Amino acid sequence: MPTRRYDRFTISLHWAIALAVIAAYGIGLVRDEFPKGDRAWLLTLHMSLGLLVIALTVVRIGWRSMTPAPEALPAAPMVELAAKIAHLGLYAAMLAIPLIGLFAAWIRGRPVDFFWLATIPSPVALDTALAKTVKDAHVVAAHLFMVLAGVHALAAIAHHLVLKDATLSRMLPLVTPRGSRFD
Template identity: 75%
Template sequence: MPTRRYDPVTISLHWIIALAVFAAYAIGLVREELPKGDFRAGLLTLHMSIGLLVIALTIMRIGWRAMTPAPKAIAAAPMAAFAARMAHLGLYGAMFAIPLIGLSAAWMKGRVVGLFSLVVIPSPFALDIALAKTLEDAHGVAAHAFMILAGGHALAAIGHHLVLRDATLARMVPFVTPRRSSPGA
């Protein structure tokens, strides 16, 4: 039976967003370790620009998802299906909340926020350094939690492919074929 994959737009958005999230996370961490200077400042501009792209792409993704429902779920134990649904909900929430918290922190600290230094997005907030600091800390902690959730999600997908041998991974990766046919896929 051929695998019923996610549509190409969903697959493309899924992988572009995943790449952007991992890049924003890695740049955020590396930057923290660098001495103050132009390079560190440039990395923050890059970090914020990639994060803003994540917000824009997530809006597109959710809009597309509303118009294009996911393929029928692969048969699974009710608890496993519930856990997957909750994990996906958590990932969608994180894709929005984490960059939005970073954005609010940057604005409240008076940082210039823009897309790759091309367009500056003016702040709707008054300066509030104390709240900005709290939001920056929350942004960092939430980003670490996001990576743990995304890591668990990736391990579950790979586990489906290698252990359960079903089509879960193949539905999101165009060049992967399931190791056996899956009811519902």
């Protein structure tokens, strides 16, 4: 059976979102190691990347509903089900984690800047006690998100190196998927 690749727009969105998520996570983790003077702009960058993830994910979901994914490659029913559940979990995390972060910032009374272009004022009342709980939830959920994304990436790499199928190559730009007869 010929392999159909993901369309270019889906591939671009997948990798742009993956990079923005990893960068937001990395900045979140290392921000405290920087001198005090650098922490504010790093938080702005962190929050901006997270807001970008929300926007790109909304576009991605809209595009996916109009342009279905290429047919699944042959796999055992349990593997197919596990991949579906993992993808749904990733989509949920791509929206929920930055949204919880946004709420954490607002409830703490922080205005949220989008790449120094626009400021979104907080529409909610300040609540410092709840702010701590929401921030903790944001951080724990972010760690779980990275575990799921890590398993997802390892599964894609295992498909490529061990099963030697087109799962990874059809999600890569500039690569002809294995077993492909057309693009």
